[in-house]
Amino acid sequence: MTDTTADPKMGTFERYLSLWVALAMLVGLGIGVMTPGLVQAIAAAEVASINLVVAVLIWAMVYPMMVGVDFGAISGVARQPKGLIVTLTVNWLIKPFTMALLAVLFFDVVFAPWIAPEDAAQYTAGLILLGAAPCTAMVFVWSQLTRGDATYTLVQVSVNDIIMVFAFAPIVAFLLGVTEISVPWETLVLATVLYVVLPLIAGLLTRRALGSPQAVERFTARVKPWSVVGLIATVAILFGLQGEVILSRPLVIVLIAVPILVQSYGIFALAYGAAYALKVPHRIAAPCAMIGTSNFFELAVAVAISLFGLNSGAALATVVGVLVEVPVMLSLVAFANRTRARFPAAKA
Numbered sequence: 453m454t455d456t457t458a459d460p461k462m463g464t465f466e467r468y469l470s471l472w473v474a475l476a477m478l479v480g481l482g483i484g485v486m487t488p489g490l491v492q493a494i495a496a497a498e499v500a501s502i503n504l505v506v507a508v509l510i511w512a513m514v515y516p517m518m519v520g521v522d523f524g525a526i527s528g529v530a531r532q533p534k535g536l537i538v539t540l541t542v543n544w545l546i547k548p549f550t551m552a553l554l555a556v557l558f559f560d561v562v563f564a565p566w567i568a569p570e571d572a573a574q575y576t577a578g579l580i581l582l583g584a585a586p587c588t589a590m591v592f593v594w595s596q597l598t599r600g601d602a603t604y605t606l607v608q609v610s611v612n613d614i615i616m617v618f619a620f621a622p623i624v625a626f627l628l629g630v631t632e633i634s635v636p637w638e639t640l641v642l643a644t645v646l647y648v649v650l651p652l653i654a655g656l657l658t659r660r661a662l663g664s665p666q667a668v669e670r671f672t673a674r675v676k677p678w679s680v681v682g683l684i685a686t687v688a689i690l691f692g693l694q695g696e697v698i699l700s701r702p703l704v705i706v707l708i709a710v711p712i713l714v715q716s717y718g719i720f721a722l723a724y725g726a727a728y729a730l731k732v733p734h735r736i737a738a739p740c741a742m743i744g745t746s747n748f749f750e751l752a753v754a755v756a757i758s759l760f761g762l763n764s765g766a767a768l769a770t771v772v773g774v775l776v777e778v779p780v781m782l783s784l785v786a787f788a789n790r791t792r793a794r795f796p797a798a799k800a
Contacts, residue, residue: 578769677766
């Protein structure tokens with residue numbers, strides 16, 4: 453595998469993602485106050501608990517990412533199995549459960565005086581969805597910024613996506629059940645198929661039709677702007693519906709962010725420390741820690757809306773996850789770059 457040592461660059465959208473999300477929140481709040489009928493009409497466009505407008509927007513977000521998944525690269529993992537072991541252990545055996553634990557701890561205990569029990573359950577559900585969805589797209593940005601091995605990062609993401617097809621719904625259902633939140637199984641399975649399985653199949657078929665890696669790269673560059681549009685529009689709709697709650701209780705955004713921040717820095721420390729202890733080269737160690745820390749927030753938002761509704765606290769919690777994602781990840785990128793010399797040199 454080759455070490456990606458080129459000067460890393462971050463696109464304008466990725467660098468200012470938190471700003472765009474914050475602006476979309478403000479626009480959504482304005483729309484919700486001035487034209488509440490429009491947002492309510494969008495919320496009413498549902499079939500089998502799936503909001504049709506949001507479904508289109510989520511596909512616009514998810515599909516370009518799935519086109520980038522190349523299962524043909526998985527055979528290269530035998531060269532460095534330790535990095536993948538760390539990634540899979542953190543993503544599927546630790547992260548979902550610690551996120552659920554932190555959500556219950558903060559919302560049911562620490563923040564109980566300020567949050568009603570029914571709201572606490574909703575926020576917990578949203579954080580469970582975030583914790584059960586490891587990053588699929590933005591991790592390529594974090595890998596590039598830490599001079600990670602691009603091919604190995606692709607392997608890690610591809611394996612994660614395969615596992616996600618089978619593990620996401622059962623883990624979410626289990627954790628929601630443990631936290632005594634009602635689990636609409638049919639809707640959960642339908643959402644998983646709609647937002648994970650079908651986009652993944654569509655992405656694989658698209659890759660096959662395009663043929664060469666160069667054609668795939670050109671295609672994803674053309675469709676990526678639609679991912680931006682989908683994310684911003686979804687956030688605006690969510691905050692249009694949540695406007696009354698947010699304007700009356702702005703502190704709730706801060707309260708939701710606290711367990712997300714604790715989880716993010718804790719998971720990174722665990723994964724990065726494990727990679728260091730196992731003497732994993734930095735070009736693999738940094739991305740494997742980033743995958744566990746970052747979230748597939750597009751999926752979390754989509755499933756939260758499907759399970760609990762556009763105006764639910766669960767949907768709001770997933771959007772707060774989007775808001776804090778970039779500042780947290782950029783701070784971890786800086787830390788990873790400062791500590792690169794402490795890891796063993798990559799083998800030629």
